[in-house]
Amino acid sequence: MRKQLNIGIIGYGFMGQTHADTIAQLDYAQLLAVCDIDPDRFKELPQQIKAFTEADALLAEPAIDTVIIAVPNQLHLEMVLKAARAKKDIICEKPLAMNAKEVKEMIAVAEKEKVRFTVHQQRRWDHDYRVAKEIFDQGLLGTPYTVKSALYGFNGNMHDWHIYPEMGGGMLYDWGVHLIDQILWMMPAKLKTIYADVRNVINEQVDDYFNIQLYFENGVNAQVELGTYFLNSSENWFERHWFLGGNEGSAKIDGFYPRGEITRTSELLSNVPGKITMTHAGPTRSFGPAPEGRIITEALPEVRVNHRMFFDNYYAYTQGQAELIVKPTEILRLMEVIEAIRISANYHQSISFE
Numbered sequence: 001m002r003k004q005l006n007i008g009i010i011g012y013g014f015m016g017q018t019h020a021d022t023i024a025q026l027d028y029a030q031l032l033a034v035c036d037i038d039p040d041r042f043k044e045l046p047q048q049i050k051a052f053t054e055a056d057a058l059l060a061e062p063a064i065d066t067v068i069i070a071v072p073n074q075l076h077l078e079m080v081l082k083a084a085r086a087k088k089d090i091i092c093e094k095p096l097a098m099n100a101k102e103v104k105e106m107i108a109v110a111e112k113e114k115v116r117f118t119v120h121q122q123r124r125w126d127h128d129y130r131v132a133k134e135i136f137d138q139g140l141l142g143t144p145y146t147v148k149s150a151l152y153g154f155n156g157n158m159h160d161w162h163i164y165p166e167m168g169g170g171m172l173y174d175w176g177v178h179l180i181d182q183i184l185w186m187m188p189a190k191l192k193t194i195y196a197d198v199r200n201v202i203n204e205q206v207d208d209y210f211n212i213q214l215y216f217e218n219g220v221n222a223q224v225e226l227g228t229y230f231l232n233s234s235e236n237w238f239e240r241h242w243f244l245g246g247n248e249g250s251a252k253i254d255g256f257y258p259r260g261e262i263t264r265t266s267e268l269l270s271n272v273p274g275k276i277t278m279t280h281a282g283p284t285r286s287f288g289p290a291p292e293g294r295i296i297t298e299a300l301p302e303v304r305v306n307h308r309m310f311f312d313n314y315y316a317y318t319q320g321q322a323e324l325i326v327k328p329t330e331i332l333r334l335m336e337v338i339e340a341i342r343i344s345a346n347y348h349q350s351i352s353f354e
């Protein structure tokens with residue numbers, strides 16, 4: 001017989017409520033209780049779900065086997081340790097912790113208490129990312145040399161506790177941990193060098209822009225750029241882009257529901273006779289149009305993913321039917337990368353990593 005996940009959520013704000021909505025759609029899980037220090041959060045809670053204002057009270061519920069932690073970032077360590085000691089399996093929100101030292105402590109306690117432990121890095125199941133990863137994994141561009149992942153916000157918004165460093169605010173902890181995790185999970189290679197520019201463009205205390213170069217042992221230079229202050233009057237509120245380059249083609253992917261194409265040349269153009277073309281930039285030979293028929297386009301590979309697959313994988317793992325996809329040790333490496341990024345940005349120097 002299939003065992004259900006009996007879930008309690010600690011922190012019933014934006015993400016806690018998003019998790020409740022997701023759990024309602026899963027046939028292998030049910031939500032038994034939620035906890036938030038602010039009882040106003042319980043206004044629309046269905047009656048059969050218990051509500052607590054203290055985490056300890058929720059953790060004392062014997063029927064709960066799995067706890068989702070969705071409190072602000074500076075509280076993750078305390079909650080993970082409490083939950084592990086209460087013998088609950090744990091799904092913690094990202095960023096898992098404020099630093100790598102905290103992650104090590106969490107991993108040690110989860111191992112000691114023999115509880116399952118993972119992190120909600122659901123952006124490993126983003127559609128645009130999986131298209132990029134499929135292109136990379138299948139070697140569709142030959143030998144890859146560059147991957148660029150970019151996200152730009154058009155309105156300058158940063159909200160609530162996200163503007164306070166002591167609460168784990170800033171974009172590196174908010175989106176950075178997703179975007180960098182995507183690159184690390186895509187790249188089966190040691191990360192040799194990190195160079196990062198991290199800035200507070202309009203926020204006094206926390207970063208709202210970063211441009212990070214990650215140079216891997218397999219020769220790929222990955223660039224991750226995010227800005228919240230790329231003001232634009234467009235109807236969209238943001239732009240998401242990927243560019244992948246290899247010696248047999250390029251791929252451009254735009255948007256979270258991606259559009260784009262793979263582009264190749266029918267023959268390599270490495271040493272063709274120069275032909276001068278007049279452009280707006282002036283006369284050019286290298287950047288003029290390719291001869292008729294040389295440029296060939298292909299559709300992006302099809303992938304079928306959604307964020308629920310994070311929970312599908314976690315459930316299959318609890319049933320001994322799958323390997324856990326988001327492993328705490330990978331998130332420790334991610335947090336070490338984040339720390340190296342901050343050092344690189346502070347000193348304007350590249351950092352040797354692995």
Ligand SMILES: NC(=O)c1ccc[n+]([C@@H]2O[C@H](COP(=O)([O-])OP(=O)(O)OC[C@H]3O[C@@H](n4cnc5c(N)ncnc54)[C@H](O)[C@@H]3O)[C@@H](O)[C@H]2O)c1
Binds near residue numbers: 035053
């Ligand atoms: N995976 C994702 O894509 C994603 C997206 C958004 C937020 N998050 C993460 O989810 C977490 C929560 O973010 P949010 O946007 O939902 O914040 P939020 O402010 O909307 O919700 C946090 C809730 O925690 C409650 N809380 C604070 N201290 C508490 C305590 N001691 N015990 C119980 N409840 C307490 C607050 O009252 C609030 O309701 C953060 O770690 C954030 O980074 C992840």
